[in-house]
Amino acid sequence: MTAPLAMYGAALRSAGVGRAPRLQLVGVDGTPLVEVQPAQWTGGLRPGDEGLLARCHGPTIDVGCGPGRLAAALTDLGHPTVGIDVSAEAIRQARRRGVLALCRSVFDRVPAEGRWRHVLLADGNLGIGGDPARLLRRCARLLDHGGTVLAELLPPGERTWATHVVLRHGRHQSRAFPWAAVAASDVVGLAGAATLRIHDRWTEAGRWFISLTRP
Numbered sequence: 001m002t003a004p005l006a007m008y009g010a011a012l013r014s015a016g017v018g019r020a021p022r023l024q025l026v027g028v029d030g031t032p033l034v035e036v037q038p039a040q041w042t043g044g045l046r047p048g049d050e051g052l053l054a055r056c057h058g059p060t061i062d063v064g065c066g067p068g069r070l071a072a073a074l075t076d077l078g079h080p081t082v083g084i085d086v087s088a089e090a091i092r093q094a095r096r097r098g099v100l101a102l103c104r105s106v107f108d109r110v111p112a113e114g115r116w117r118h119v120l121l122a123d124g125n126l127g128i129g130g131d132p133a134r135l136l137r138r139c140a141r142l143l144d145h146g147g148t149v150l151a152e153l154l155p156p157g158e159r160t161w162a163t164h165v166v167l168r169h170g171r172h173q174s175r176a177f178p179w180a181a182v183a184a185s186d187v188v189g190l191a192g193a194a195t196l197r198i199h200d201r202w203t204e205a206g207r208w209f210i211s212l213t214r215p
Contacts, residue, residue, distance in 0.1 A: 004174040007167045008038075009089030012067060015042040016093055024168040028176050033165060034124065041066040041123065042093065045073060047205030049122075052150055053077065055200070055211060058117035061142060063106045064125035068094025075099060084110060106138055116142050121151040130162050130178025136194035136212070143214040148199060153208045156185040184208045 011021045015038040023036040040046055045053075046069075053073055058080070062071040065083025067090055074081040075098060083094050083101040094101035104110065106128060119139045126132050139149045154160070162180035166173050182190065184201070187210055191198055196212035203209070 002172060002174045004167050004177050005087055007169060007172070007174045009087055011036075011038045011169065012042060012087070012089045012093060015039040016067070021169065025165050025179065026168050026173075028164050028166060033161070034181070036167070041069060043069070045069055048207035048209075049073070051202055051204045051209060052120065052122060055148070055150055056118045056120075059112070059115065060118040060120060061110065061112075061116045062120040062122075063139065064121070064123070064128055065094055065099065065101060066090045066123065068097045068099040068101060070120060070122060071099040071101065072097040082111060106135070106142075110142065113142055115144050117144060117147045119143060119147070119149045121149060123152060124181060126151045126153065126182050127162075127180040130164070130180050132162065132180050132182050133190050133193045136190055136196060140194050140196055140214050145214060147214050149196060149212040149214075151182075151187075151210050151212065153187060153210055154181050154183040155208050156183060158183045160186040184210065 014021045020039040025034040026032055060074050060081045062083040065071045065085050068083050071081045071083035083099050084104055086105050088103050091101045091103045119142055129135055160183045164176040165179045166176050191212050199213040200211035
């Protein structure tokens, strides 16, 4: 089986040259969970991104920055921004956009811990590591007091889940790795467990978002 990062990196390379590969995120039992469209990330801003950008007013770290569309836009707006991602291909593409991007996990040491004004978790990245509560606790430690985690959620009524998944492309399948997704209706308890307060909720272009503040 293929390593997940190798399959994801190959899909980003294809999307970066104008092809539109589609991957599926599938449970290890074969249950389809999410369709992954890398071409949404290698191009320009997506509908719904504007609300995220408008809520960033200072130093921002984009966790799981991918090819860097949001980090590049924030940099262009004059906000000190760093993108981090575990995919070397994503980091290469982000740097080509002019992003200050580092290839590392959010659970490793990152620059300026405890001094960021905003942490971005867009495009389903609240699922990183398969444990949203742990991820939010980690993001809270990255923030300065009064800073915010800006996260994208599933719509209310959809199922929150955390499990081991695989990436599937045609007949090819990756090794399993942990991932999760959180519905907007289930985020209150997670926020409280991470000592974060809900500051704002909004929808835009069919996407659902939340802003969580570190007291």
